[in-house]
Amino acid sequence: MASVSNQQITRRQFGAIAATGAAAMAMNSEANAARKSPGWIDAHVHVWTPDVKKYPLDSNFTVEGMNPKSFTPEELFAHTKPSGVDRIVLIQMSFYQYDNSYMLDVMAKYPGVFGGVGIVDHQKTDVAKTMKKLASKGVRGFRTHSHGDDAKNWVNDEGMANLWKAAREQNLAVCPLINPGDLQYIDALCQKFPGTKVVIDHFARVGVSGTIEQKELRTLCQLARFKDVHVKTSAFYALGKKKAPYLDLIPMIRQVVDAYGPKRLMWASDCPFQVQDDYTYDPAIALIRDRIGFLSGSDKQEMLRGTAERVFF
Numbered sequence: 033m034a035s036v037s038n039q040q041i042t043r044r045q046f047g048a049i050a051a052t053g054a055a056a057m058a059m060n061s062e063a064n065a066a067r068k069s070p071g072w073i074d075a076h077v078h079v080w081t082p083d084v085k086k087y088p089l090d091s092n093f094t095v096e097g098m099n100p101k102s103f104t105p106e107e108l109f110a111h112t113k114p115s116g117v118d119r120i121v122l123i124q125m126s127f128y129q130y131d132n133s134y135m136l137d138v139m140a141k142y143p144g145v146f147g148g149v150g151i152v153d154h155q156k157t158d159v160a161k162t163m164k165k166l167a168s169k170g171v172r173g174f175r176t177h178s179h180g181d182d183a184k185n186w187v188n189d190e191g192m193a194n195l196w197k198a199a200r201e202q203n204l205a206v207c208p209l210i211n212p213g214d215l216q217y218i219d220a221l222c223q224k225f226p227g228t229k230v231v232i233d234h235f236a237r238v239g240v241s242g243t244i245e246q247k248e249l250r251t252l253c254q255l256a257r258f259k260d261v262h263v264k265t266s267a268f269y270a271l272g273k274k275k276a277p278y279l280d281l282i283p284m285i286r287q288v289v290d291a292y293g294p295k296r297l298m299w300a301s302d303c304p305f306q307v308q309d310d311y312t313y314d315p316a317i318a319l320i321r322d323r324i325g326f327l328s329g330s331d332k333q334e335m336l337r338g339t340a341e342r343v344f345f
């Protein structure tokens with residue numbers, strides 16, 4: 033597995049070279065290793081830093097509300113590396129709202145390791161330009177987060193239309209974090225903007241109540257008729273019985289595999305939340321990697337790497 037620690041590479045292989053040169057070389061060799069690597073991809077992780085001076089929080093958030101206090105890439109790698117994950121899609125953290133700079137700096141520090149999903153203010157008239165600028169720095173998707181029942185307003189919202197159109201034109205993904213009741217609005221948006229790539233987070237939270245409702249799952253699977261819709265099979269700690277080894281989620285995974293096929297599904301942990309309290313990282317990837325008999329070797333390659341690689345790298 034490729035090392036994702038600059039320090040390690042620097043120490044082992046570039047010890048004699050001047051510090052800056054060594055760091056740059058280490059990053060390049062790491063990026064090349066990641067590109068060629070057979071390692072897995074975790075398609076959904078958030079990072080943040082306790083350094084709120086350099087990276088201020090949005091006014092709706094406080095330092096007290098950050099839990100854990102810190103989740104830097106280095107803290108993340110301690111969980112991902114032992115499980116063979118060497119590339120990761122960062123999802124802009126809500127603490128920073130529209131200021132994507134911490135995520136971008138992390139991506140720049142570890143070239144080739146991270147894809148990015150940013151957050152933009154879709155009500156701004158220059159949203160397409162902002163998306164283009166972020167795309168030039170490696171951002172491949174944009175998160176839309178429904179609060180309460182506001183997703184119903186997305187369908188006829190001019191700003192949301194601009195975002196969906198710009199995403200289609202620039203071959204970027206729209207990544208809705210929604211509840212099952214919002215799926216009907218994504219369906220309407222897919223009809224309105226055919227060809228826009230969509231990646232739905234965490235099975236659209238079907239099962240978050242503790243029960244996997246068949247009706248909701250069917251609605252999620254109906255979206256598979258739009259060929260550009262993808263689903264993250266992710267956030268296992270938060271769904272169904274919410275307990276490792278998460279075997280109760282297998283029937284839900286089977287249904288989305290039957291509807292979408294593995295080439296439109298991608299596994300993700302949703303760290304740091306997958307590693308809080310008694311939860312640990314490996315059981316989340318192990319569910320897909322080791323525990324599902326109906327997934328072939330190539331199905332797993334797609335769900336654990338191929339799909340996320342095509343969409344986000």
Ligand SMILES: [Zn+2]
Pocket residue numbers: 076078123302
């Ligand atoms: Zn998340």
